[in-house]
Amino acid sequence: MSKMLAEIREQPTALERTLKAELRGFERLRARFEKERPRLVVLAARGTSDNAAQFGRYLIEVTTGIPVSLAAPSVSTLYHSNLRLEGALLAAVSQSGESTDTNVVLEEAKKQGAFTIGITNEPESTLARIADHAVLVRAGREKSVAATKTYTGQLLSFYLLAYALGAKIRIDDLRLLPDLAAKALTLEKEVAARAEKYKYARHAVVIGRGLNYANAFEWALKMMETCYIIAERFSQADILHGPIAMVEPSFPAFVLAPPGPTWPVMNEMITKLSGLRAETLVLTDKSNAEAPKSALRIPAKLAFKPGKNGPALPEDLLTPIPYIIPAQMFAASLSAVKGLDPDQPRGLSKVTLTL
Structure with missing residues (x-):
């Protein structure tokens, strides 16, 4: 068994450990932000961490109304331009905490008046040391080059950050996530069987929308890293603005189709792919009764229903x-x-240093 698969299986435990250990720190942040709410949130990251940041952007804007920007590290590292970040929150995300350009962005943000948070899996890292507040993803050492358990730990950290920024997210709801992750793991044999069909795939598209848009990027990245497939990733809206033209019969298409606000447009996308005779794999869950019978279903009802009050x-x-x-x-x-x-994966290492 690969280290990657072994680490995928560790995620329920890692999530539970992270939530338990980091909650107190986020309660302190929540008290701080109640007194002085950031006018803007800026997120800095690369690679898989950047995909997690993309999720953070959607989540924070949807649940708090605070505008979120994804940093362009080259603005600081190559153009040496100073951004005016007084009253802003800068959150830098890095699995290793040693991503050179991400750390430069964080240091420059501190100089320009931002309050800084570092989200990392390495407590002794540069990022953890230089951030005003360090958030530790308690995933344990990740040995596979392809990041898995650190990615979901970063997603959990963004739920907690949204909570700290005033989102009406309940901690009791976040405590459901380790069990939901465990439910997803029960699909391992079915997923392996489904993968056989794509043995000779060289190209693919992955399509998402909203809170799962980031997962479209991450799914595609994992296939590029580990399978050497040229995997393009799009929102359901963007693919219709031209790239849909490349989809032909038997073209592999992977669709993230949860219940909720994005389902109507994702359902239209599935219908269009069917008309193009693409080799489509739809990922959904037990609560989505309208999804195709051929869909890969997580055996849990994930449609979120807040309490009466x-x-x-x-x-x-x-x-x-x-x-x-x-x-x-x-x-x-x-x-x-x-x-x-x-x-x-060929040409890759666990820590990537770029400027």
Whole structure:
């Protein structure tokens, strides 16, 4: 068994450990932000961490109304331009905490008046040391080059950050996530069987929308890293603005289709792909009765229903973590089917240093 697959299986425990250990720190942040709410949130990251940041952007804007920007590190590292960040919150995300350009962005943000948070899996890292507040993803050492358990830990950290920023997310709801991750893991055998069909795939598209848009990027990245598939990733809206033209009969298409606000447009996308005779794999869950019978279903009802007196939060609020796990398992399985080693992708190392 690959290290990647072993680490995918560790995610329920890692999520539970992270939530338990980091909650007190986020309660302190919540008290701080109640007194002085950031006018803007800026997120800095690269690679898989950047996909997690994309999720953070959607989540924070949807649940708090605070504008969120994804940093362009080259503005600081290559153009040496100073951004005016007084009253802003800068959150830098890095699995290793040693991503050079991400750390430069964080240091520059501190100089320009931002309060800074560092989200990392490494407590002794540069990022953890230089941030005003360090958030530790308690995933344990990740040995596979392809990040899996650190990604879901970062997603959980963004739920907690949204909570700290005033989102009406309940901690009791977040405590459901380890169990939902465990439910997703039960699909391992079915996912491996489904992967066999794509053994000779060289190109693919992955399509998402809203809170699962980031997962489209992450699923595609995992296939690029571990299976050497040229996997393009799009929102359901963007693919219709031109790229849909490349889809032809038997073209592999992977669709993240949870219940909730994005389902109507994702359903239209599934119908269009069917008309084009694409080789489509739809990922959904037990609560989505309208999804195709051929869909890969997480055996849990993930449609989020707030309590009678609870906040009006999106129905797909809790889907991103359980939805990425079958995608991770798919990439690991397909890599094995292709006779590749998902733990040591060619040309890659665990820590990438860029400026």
